Amino acid sequence: MNEYKILIEQLFKKAAKNSITDMEAYFREGERFSVNIYKGEIEDYKLSNSIGLGFRGFYNGKIGYSYTEKVSEDSFDMLIKDVKENATINDSEDYEVIYEGSKHYENVKTYNEELDKVTEVEKIQFAKDMEKYAYELDKRVKACQGCLFSSGTSNVIIMNNKGLYLNEKSNGAFSYIFLAVGDDKEISTGFEFVISNDFTKYNAKNMATKAVNDAIKMLGAKSIKSGNRKILLEARISADLLATIQGIFSARAVQKGVSMLKGKLNKQVANKCVTLVDNPFLENGSASSAFDGEGVATKYKKIIENGILKTYLYNLKTAIKDGVESTGNASRDSYKSTIGIAPSNLYFDRGDKTFAQLVEEVKDGVYITDLDGMHSGFSTISGDFSLGAKGFLIENGKLSYAINQITVSGNYFELLNNIESVGNDLLFSSSGTGSPSLIIKDLAIAGE
Amino acid sequence: MLDKKIINDVLLAAISTGGDFAEMFIEDSFKSNISYIGGQVESTQSGRDFGIGIRIFKGTNAIYAYTNSFKKDDLIKTALKGASAISGIKQDIAFDLTTKKVNNIHSYAIMPDVVNKKDKLDIIKFAYDTAFNYSELISQVAIGLTDQIQNIAIANTDGLYVEDKRVYNRITISSVASKNNEMQTGGIKPGTLGGFEFIENLDIKSLSEKASETAIKMVNAGYIDSGVYPVIIDNGFGGVIFHEACGHGLEATAVAKGTSVFANKLGKKVASELVTAIDDGTMKNEWGSTNIDDEGSKTQRKVLIKDGILQGYMIDRLNGMRMQMESNGSSRRQSYRFAPTSRMSNTYIDNGKNTLEEIIQATDYGLYAKQMGGGSVNPATGEFNFAVLEGYIIKNGKIDKPVRGATLIGKGDEVLHKIDMVGNNLAMGQGVCGAKSGSIPANVGQPALRVASITVGGR
DSSP states (O other), X not given: OHHHHHHHHHHHHHHHHTTEEEEEEEEEEEXXXXXXXXTTEEEEEEEEEEEEEEEEXXXXXXXXXXXXXXXXXXXXXXXXXXXXXXXXXXXXXXXXXXXXXXXXXXXXXXXXXXXXXXXXXXXXXXXXXXXXHHHHHOTTEEEEEEEEEEEEEEEEEEEETTSXXXXXXXXXXXEEEEEEXXXXXXXXXXXXXXXXXXXXXOOHHHHHHHHHHHHHHHTTOBOOOOEEEEEXXXXXXXXXXXXXXXXXXXXXXXXXXXXXXXXXXXXXXXXXXXXXXXXXXXXXXXXXXXXXXTSOBOOOEEEEETTEEOOOBOOHHHHHHHTSOOOSOEEOSSTTOOOEEOOSSEEEOOOSBOHHHHHHHHOSXXXXXXXXXXXXXXXXXXXXXXXXXXXXXXXXXXEEEEEEEEEEEEEHHHHHHTEEEEBXXXXXXXXXXXEOOEEEEEEEEEOO | OOOHHHHHHHHHHHTTTSOSEEEXXXXXXXXXXXXXXXXXXXXXXXXXXEEEEXXXXXXXXXXXXXXXXXXXXXXXXXXXXXXXXXOSOOOOOOOOOEXXXXXXXXXXXXXXXXXXXXXXXXXXXXXHHHHHTTOTTEEEEEEEEEEEEEEEEEEETTSEEEEEEEEEEEEEEEEEEEETTEEEEXXXXXXXXXXXXXXXXXXXXXXHHHHHHHHHHHHTOEEOOOEEEEEEEOSGGGGHHHIIIIIGGGBHHHHTTTOSXXXXXXXXXXXXXXXXXXXXXXXXXXXXXXXXXXXXOBOOEEEEEETTEEOOOBOOHHHHHXXXXXXXXXEEOSSTTSOXXXXXXXXXXXXXXXXXXXXXXXXXXXXXEEEEEEEEEETTTTEEEEEEEEEEEEETTEEEEEEESOEEEEEHHHHHHTEEEEBSOOEEEEXXXXXXXXXXXXXXXXXXXXXXXXXXXXX
């Protein structure tokens, strides 16, 4: 890392000579491995080591951004030229800052050395086992379209010419199995994943079993009559909906007038049973970190508490505009990104009802286990959604037959107010957000 | 972009453990974007993506490794590390890298990186002002202007060495209309594989007005009742129905494993006889075109379905081996970070004989989907969903009131048979298609057409 620290210092020196005043470098170095198994053999085997440098700085009082993946001295001129050019057309009146640092940073465990001791052979074997179990479990398993294990380690440096130097090493892994079951007449699919930097959390048999069972249960699924129904929303599906619409909590969206939560601070925006948490210190959380994309110390916060909207999510620029403190939610997906706003580990707090109690409470309705088309059939501005869905009928407080070829429609802001019960089964989706199973008063179903 | 001697040595290292084919993809891209919201520059960013991907085959098993390093030692190390996943003996493969000249059929009159950013900003501001001032109901407008110059070189152990340059320009205009504490959006996103002259020649005024008009129509619209109706899908981006519902199932990625509903159906009737569908990577300056694919093969015009009969698939080298079929220049990837695979380029349903007016007149009651949003599909089951951005009820052969929030769902292979009228107003729409090998520019297209019955999710 030291070699790059020196390189960045040289860049700062050259940039200062070129009239760039406050400036910051965001450097990331990473290694990744992934393997995909198909019919017992390695179908895809992927390795990478990557580096990239993001550079932003003030020129004539305005900020400009640039980045390069060719991290060497011969990119300096391009970085400096781009920053100056981009700053020149920046007419924003909002004030972005290069941050001198927080007083205290929480000690957050983002690196698990045990994971880096797991060999490639063990990871490949894990994926092979998962596929083998899937085929053994049921003759109707036709093909595993995806059977993957992936892991990676990265190192991030945020460094500026106001004395800030932050460094975070982290690692993580994920695995999924995606398979098709069926016969000549009918096919259905099942999917299961795990995200964790703890290798002991990966169980090949459990993952295969879940994917196979989910797929088998959907065989023979049929459509149902259109109409409004009471809904039990599966935990991870609810989490995916939340991930899609999480931008509404961004102070930027509120300030730009594109969040329906504008003017709703300290008002009821959800049913009393709803509490929404942003927790950057969550153990094994995929977005856990001691500092955000601007180097500001992160914080635990309740965004919605018992249905009341308590805060928006802020970075420095939006906080200055509203005269508040940053909530430590500046986002920076990579060295290529400009500063935005994003939650860390965002989740609905768990309630106290078991899944069985929720099914009983619904009595007659629909249990939704899958929603398709969230990137297109869900307007994150209006909150309107109309999505392809799968699930099960609930009759007399019991799960009944499987349902497909239906759509579920509604409005997310109304949905928040219509949450009647919250389960105790908090789960995180592949998008990193979490939710327990939820009962929704009603949503419109289109079927036959 | 990289010394041929180094490339030669890296390829040799890649096959040193028994691999029977190796390929290098070298990319040096320059990207720039300006994002403008609420009358101010929201962000301006530019940068350089540089990296090298190395792919090794042993039979139909594939290894992919990439690095940002351009140093010989690092590249050899990366190739050897990838090669170590194969345990075999070096085969007798000899090659001599010979430069193949690419015949560039696209015109790039003005490179986006020589255009002054202030001139770009002027275009953005004009679009913003036009869209925002269109009506008092417009509460917010966002404009994005992005460009990319992608320089690539591809070399492989067949002795191929080829270089190409791809230039992309795109503007996005999104309007938000607000009324009675509700918001609706409208947007338009034209793009090209071509020079900045594309942006300069656009009628920004009418495009901006159209984005705002959609938002206003939708904020004033009611909801459609859920149910099963005939649906008329208009031209241009309406082609997303074919892209999602059928196109993905015609990619060799899905066909090779036998999981696509279109596997083993060549020569069979898979659609209404009114349907002829084409994937054409050679259309001049179109968003989804390229001179060569990302394996270095010349792109082609491929008839996928002719009068309802399945004619062919989109095939890449690796899946071609699995299917015992030749690649047809359909292998694409987002960047050096992705191994390429079969993907669509400019995919469209060809013109039929009816006018849009005739199709509407022939419909008693149904939905007219004037503008489509995006969608997705499960390639194993063919189940798709997609959103209607701007819709209208059709009553007694006439366009009636506007409706919003509709989603269309169905199964790709079934919906193809249900197309019972095809119009004559073929047009293209620009999209970004996300799949295994990343997000790539792709055109969808069709004339207006009618699906006899489809499940519509409303409220």
